Amino acid sequence: MEKQSVKSMEEMIKAAQAAAETIQKQMTESQSKLDGIEVEGAAGGxxxxxxxxxxxxxxxVAIDDSLMQPSEKGILEDLIAAAFNDARAKADEVAGQEMARMQSGMGLPPGFKLPGM
Incomplete structure (x- = not known):
């Protein structure tokens, strides 16, 4: 019986390693997919x-010609920062949705944090 339990343990370890490799592959694919999804942030209407x-x-980056005046420099800088923050928030939202979709496909519970994510 000891040989059988050692064999079972080895099979479990191999299965865990295979599962880890599958998860790593899916994470890499998801990261590539995220880089192909575009979002747009906007500011100043x-x-x-x-x-x-x-x-x-x-x-x-797209800037309306009306803002290309030296007197509008400060406003333009603020609008660029606001548009970037808007785009980043949208990117984070889409990334979160994609990661949740990936995790549910792997049978992981919602909110489970994968290492390195």
Missing amino acids: GLVKIRCSAKGRIIG
Whole structure:
């Protein structure tokens, strides 16, 4: 019987390693997917727009021509920061939804924090 319990233990360890490899692969795929999802943050009624990936990578900045005056410099700087924060919040929301979807697909309980996430 001891040989059988050692064999069972080895099988459990192999199964756990396989599960960990599967989770790692899914996490890598999800991170790649997040970098392909775009969100847009805006400020000043759309005068400044920032596009970024759901992973947080800035893709582009659009500034309305009306803000391109030296006297508007301070306002423009504030609007860029606000648009970035809006885009980042949207990116975080989308990333959270994608991670929740991935975790539910793996049978993990909602809110479970994977290491490195």
